Amino acid sequence: MITTTLPETILQFGSGRFLRAFADLFVHQANEEGQNVGRIVIVQSTGDERAAALNRQQGRYHVAVRGYENGNVVDRVETSASISRALVAASQWDEVRALARSPELRVVLSNTTESGYTLDPADQPGDAPPRSFPAKLLAVLRERFDAGQRGLAIVPCELREHNADTLRGLLLQLAGEWKLSQDFRDWMQTECVWLNTLVDRIVVDPAADHPLRAEDAMLTVCEPYALWAIQEKKTPFIRNSAIVWTPDVQPYFLRKVRILNGAHTALLIKAWPRGFRTVRDAVLDAELGPWLERLLFEEIVPVLHGRVDGPEAFARQVLDRFRNPFFEHQLASIAAHHADKVSVRLIPTRDEFQTRFGRTPPLLHEVLSLPSPIS
Numbered sequence: 001m002i003t004t005t006l007p008e009t010i011l012q013f014g015s016g017r018f019l020r021a022f023a024d025l026f027v028h029q030a031n032e033e034g035q036n037v038g039r040i041v042i043v044q045s046t047g048d049e050r051a052a053a054l055n056r057q058q059g060r061y062h063v064a065v066r067g068y069e070n071g072n073v074v075d076r077v078e079t080s081a082s083i084s085r086a087l088v089a090a091s092q093w094d095e096v097r098a099l100a101r102s103p104e105l106r107v108v109l110s111n112t113t114e115s116g117y118t119l120d121p122a123d124q125p126g127d128a129p130p131r132s133f134p135a136k137l138l139a140v141l142r143e144r145f146d147a148g149q150r151g152l153a154i155v156p157c158e159l160r161e162h163n164a165d166t167l168r169g170l171l172l173q174l175a176g177e178w179k180l181s182q183d184f185r186d187w188m189q190t191e192c193v194w195l196n197t198l199v200d201r202i203v204v205d206p207a208a209d210h211p212l213r214a215e216d217a218m219l220t221v222c223e224p225y226a227l228w229a230i231q232e233k234k235t236p237f238i239r240n241s242a243i244v245w246t247p248d249v250q251p252y253f254l255r256k257v258r259i260l261n262g263a264h265t266a267l268l269i270k271a272w273p274r275g276f277r278t279v280r281d282a283v284l285d286a287e288l289g290p291w292l293e294r295l296l297f298e299e300i301v302p303v304l305h306g307r308v309d310g311p312e313a314f315a316r317q318v319l320d321r322f323r324n325p326f327f328e329h330q331l332a333s334i335a336a337h338h339a340d341k342v343s344v345r346l347i348p349t350r351d352e353f354q355t356r357f358g359r360t361p362p363l364l365h366e367v368l369s370l371p372s373p374i375s
Contacts, residue, residue: 067224123174227252
């Protein structure tokens with residue numbers, strides 16, 4: 001198979017299910033089409049179980065794609081083989097450093113936790129490895145600069161507004177605190193390409209009775225829908241039907257956060273006290289389903305007219321995604337960092353509705369007046 005002979009061109013921070021069913025799968029598909037994107041080396045920063053499982057399976061795993069697509073039920077299994085190997089940061093940092101010096105390396109992918117962009121004041125320039133993700137990335141880039149290699153494309157996949165710009169700012173701040181050379185800091189800004197992104201795909205754990213679960217520890221399940229909007233600053237390194245290269249990622253970010261994520265958070269607030277525990281059950285409820293549709297089409301979508309592409313069609317698609325018959329998408333999984341999510345996903349829509357239409361949106365006002373559903 002062509003993917004086993006390609007060079008290691010991508011360094012990925014994060015071994016979780018999302019990237020495995022998203023970017024890693026797209027890289028595999030592109031390689032199979034002859035794009036020769038290359039193979040991925042994963043760095044696991046917390047624990048070592050996923051890295052060990054990936055290495056046991058030689059980087060191969062299954063992705064079950066299940067849900068609605070164009071009105072039809074999809075239930076298929078795809079194989080992904082874009083991962084060359086997985087490294088454990090705590091015990092294999094020298095191998096990470098060696099990869100950083102490789103002339104074949106081109107791209108850094110990441111998908112860290114909610115607190116992944118938080119700097120750790122304990123990090124020092126000589127740590128091997130540093131604790132925080134930004135410090136690890138800075139160490140990788142510093143290693144590459146010292147080796148005289150060309151800059152990399154930094155492609156963060158965290159759901160953060162202006163994620164690459166934010167990450168670059170953190171690394172420049174840390175480089176200043178560590179008193180690293182101005183030449184290196186200039187190289188990071190001019191030779192490395194920082195690409196803002198928007199990622200969108202619902203990925204869940206496989207059901208306990210899935211027939212592939214016993215043989216594939218890395219089996220993951222996702223919906224058919226996927227969108228990866230990447231800021232176009234250079235020649236695209238990958239082509240895929242799910243990938244949009246665009247000069248401005250912001251409209252895609254705004255549409256997803258306000259419609260899909262906003263609907264998720266509002267539904268959690270409304271449905272949890274009534275005893276609902278999954279997104280699908282709540283949306284299929286005779287009262288909550290129509291309530292969510294009214295919230296979307298009467299209060300959220302009108303605020304986005306003229307600012308994003310096709311908000312109505314996207315909202316309709318979101319409702320189908322929420323009704324996915326194969327998913328047990330737990331409402332509790334939406335509850336983490338609830339206050340922060342409300343401030344980003346719902347409050348701006350309420351305020352903009354009031355400004356734009358001169359009245360208070362009743363459904364948003366009601367949901368924002370309710371207490372946090374999970375203490």
